[in-house]
Amino acid sequence: MVDYLANTEINSQRIAAVESCFGASGQPLALPGRVLLGEGVLTKECRKKAKPRIFFLFNDILVYGSIVLNKRKYRSQHIIPLEEVTLETLPETLQAKNRWMIKTAKKSFVVSAASATERQEWISHIEECVRRQLLATGLQPSTEHAAPWIPDKATDICMRCTQTRFSALTRRHHCRKCGFVVCAECSRERFLLPRLSPKPLRVCSLCFRELAAQKRKEDVEEQGLGSPGPSAYLAGAVCGASSGDDDDSDEDREGSGDGDWPSHVEFYASGVSWSSFHS
Incomplete structure (x- = not known):
């Protein structure tokens, strides 16, 4: 499916729409062979409080940012190469459910989905993209990860x-x-x-x-x-x-x-x- 979408007009339009939402503050996202596979709003545990963030899953990167106006304007763009990503499902608690941790060598953080099904879909798709990216680059999975900041x-x-x-x-x-x-x-x-x-x-x-x-x-x-x-x-x-x-x-x-x-x-x-x- 990734190969099929890579050079299609619809894929180019979708990526252009994401770039437009981030505006001049975001980095260009269109590259040969890059495919936008999915998007959605997840809750990210930040230092002060949990906040909604928009996430975009590409075949080689994970992009997220703050929501100013949904579907129209985003800011604070972050780009994470998928070959650096490791996921960890977190135990359920009374305070928080449907959580998992996105871990990299430079930054690790916790996100949660609206349901267990949505969480599993995100995890499955990300892990498959990570597997394909590691295979394509010949790299080994990362074994060192930054510690996530415990919320205040x-x-x-x-x-x-x-x-x-x-x-x-x-x-x-x-x-x-x-x-x-x-x-x-x-x-x-x-x-x-x-x-x-x-x-x-x-x-x-x-x-x-x-x-x-x-x-x-x-x-x-x-x-x-x-x-x-x-x-x-x-x-x-x-x-x-x-x-x-x-x-x-x-x-x-x-x-x-x-x-x-x-x-x-x-x-x-x-x-x-x-x-x-x-x-």
């Missing part, structure tokens, strides 16, 4: 120390490694995560310790020495507090809070109730 509403206390309560004056932050909602004191460190950014990014205290330990281990293996020097430790990390922050004596305590969440447990797949992180 999931917790009113820091998910690391479980002591700090968020308020209008005490803001939430997100660890770029695990995606957890953390307080400023528990996320004062920065670490270089090349897949996400060329600059060091905010990470929580637990992820920083694990990343720094992994960095030291890799340096030891590379150098064949018993102990790396300080320069090796600093190569992947920016140590110390951010500008204006004081030293945090709790940073070095392993599992500082009684409710400290293990870094190897995935929040979305754990089935834990969000109420576990509301004091």
